[in-house]
Amino acid sequence: MPLSRRTFLGGGLAAAAVAVTGTPLLSGCASDKKNQAAANLAVKLPTYQRYTGVKPDLPGTDLVLDGFLKYPANPIRAITEKPGDGQPITFMTNIPGAIPPAADKNAFWQALNERLGSELQISMASNDEYSNKFATRVAGGDLPDVINIPPSTVQIPGLLKAKCLDLTEHLSGDAVKKYPFLANIPTEYWKGCVYNGGIYAVPVPRGMSRTSLPLYRSDLLAAKGIDNPAPKNFEEFLALCQELTAAKQNRWAWTRVPLAYIRQMLGLPNGYAEDGGKFTAMVEHEANTDALEAARKMFAAGVVNPDTFSAAGSARKQWFNGGTAVFDLDSFVAWNQYYADSTAGDSFGVNMLDVPGFSGGEGKPWMGAALNNITAFNKSSKHSAETLLKVANWMAAPFGTEEYLFRKYGVAGRHYELKGTDPVPTKVGVVETGIGLQYISDSALSLYWAGKPAVPQNQHKIQQKIAPRLVFDASYGLYSDTLSKDGARINGVLTDLENQIMQGKKPVSAWAPAVKTWLSAGGDKIKAELGQAFSDAAGR
Structure with missing residues (x-):
């Protein structure tokens, strides 16, 4: 079948x-x-x-x-049979x-x-x-x-x-x-x-x-005289993206609209949040309207590859590696994979952007999925x-x-x-x-790239910077039958709406009623089941 x-x-x-x-x-x-x-x-x-x-x-x-600056000499053969x-x-x-x-x-x-x-x-x-x-x-x-x-x-x-x-x-x-x-x-x-x-x-x-923040082509930014990009809020971030976009030269700032990054700027929960045994979903947060409006604004500004909504993830990775895009929202695993896939030679460079607060201060990065x-x-x-x-x-x-x-x-x-x-x-x-x-x-990932000690140094530096502010998904390790059976379907409806809003095909005002439908279609049940699982675990 x-x-x-x-x-x-x-x-x-x-x-x-x-x-x-x-x-x-x-x-x-x-x-x-x-x-x-x-x-x-x-x-x-x-x-x-x-x-x-x-x-x-x-x-x-x-x-x-x-982190390791070089591979240890004479590595131990730890398994003999x-x-x-x-x-x-x-x-x-x-x-x-x-x-x-x-x-x-x-x-x-x-x-x-x-x-x-x-x-x-x-x-x-x-x-x-x-x-x-x-x-x-x-x-x-x-x-x-x-x-x-x-x-x-x-x-x-x-x-x-x-x-x-x-x-x-x-x-x-x-x-x-x-x-x-x-x-x-x-x-x-x-x-x-x-x-x-x-x-x-x-x-x-x-x-x-797997913690994901904007990876950027440091070599392409350096060519424009930008060595340490550090926007202090969303408006500075958008201005940087506009500076890096040259559509006539087939180059855009972004592979895709970084909605998750904007949500981190606004301090939204990572998946699910828990307070007093009660769970709330990220999609319920009122700041989603600000995040979606900012994402729509980015796409309308032309800083995202216009083919992003029809392209596969593999195509977006090729845009980044080929220099068609300067930014990609991805993880430390992807950081290393980009070096593995690069054909640009020694000039190729990748680094990662921290997350500022939407209107200033510091944003709240989301801890990557455990598995x-x-x-x-x-x-x-x-x-x-x-x-x-x-x-x-x-x-x-x-x-x-x-x-x-x-x-x-x-x-x-x-x-x-x-x-x-x-x-x-x-x-x-x-x-x-x-x-x-x-x-x-x-094994758990170690920070390292052969022959390039600056890679683990940069990775270790950004991890030390974001570690105190990481936001964890409170649902990890808790099983919800409804989430397992129906989560992808009901979440998919919201994802489709996000894409429509970001392209300007639906208004941001469509979000709130869609979330109400999501809650009645299974979201409320998911939250209740997570709360029960949390309560069971607390009473262990």
Whole structure:
């Protein structure tokens, strides 16, 4: 039963799962939900045991990431045995870049298989296409051994229970120490892996590394004599964007309208806010009208690429890398990815803008999503849970180890050249290594770019600056059945309206009645369910 992205996000996956498993993804019984919430709270999360084998040049905190000015000399090979069992292991994932050469034409992939001791067979799709592919595979009952599950997946609990291994006995408490690099993932990230009264997945951690602010082409700004852009309010920010736009020369300030950034200027909540156990959604905040009016003003001023509303995310990234746009609203992960994808040579430079208050002072940056995805293991896999966890542990070996060096950079002489102790990727390396291993498991990001110590220094500097002002999403780790089933659909209506308003096709005054409809269509129920989950957690 093929599914479109719209039917998948709108609940089609739930119907598909009934066809595949014979049961709904999640029972609608209130007592079942309450019992499940209690069972989830009883789960003992994996013990955090920080890896101390590598010392950072720029030490982090519980929020700021560790930074390294160069790759450590003589990196430690931390895992001596091959994690695989000799049999092929299948995996499906999204990838952020172009589809790389197949395994038979990819020296990195071949070397990986040798190191793992099992052939890793990967089914890939671009970021833009992965939701469709994932939905179709679920609907067809055709799931691999290792499954990259997006956090937005409809009714995750039922999917995990029906199709995936319960990993609790292998990971709960001190049991995780058998897999030391999974134990090196902080406890906070494991909260998003607990469903059905057990630990059903391995986290792919992000957090601060996914915090998104305006990335800018520092080389293009420097060419205009701007070395340290620091607008003090929205009007100065808009004036800077106008200065950087030259439509006749096919250059615009922005890849897209930075509505989320404007909302941070205005101090709006990050997703959901909690006060006294009651939840409110960001979309309810009265300052949304100011944010939408400012966003509409930006688009009308012509500082955004006019094709933005019809372009895919991959096209916007190409605009930024190619110099068609100067700004892109994205994360520290994207910051590094832009360097990986750049073909502009040594002149290419990226930096990040802080967020000012809309009318002055300081804005409130939103902390990035805790997880990129969770990775579950197929209940029908012929591999043992221990084998698949060993592979995930190998993928999570942190910066400074020999395993990390290979996983991220490949084989010396083909995929990278050493400059001092730094692995500098070759063009072949960029192409062949992009096979999505980071979505099986990963360590927390370290701030580093080979041969360019200014990159981690700039990243560490902006993280230190924004850390005290970060706003967190209060809904993280709390499950709402309505949000899972209907959130994408009802949120999609508001997103469509935002796009219409920003293009001037609908008035800003259309927002308030749309939010009332959103509340009655499920928003009020979502808030109530989050409040109940919060109350249950508080009473643990």
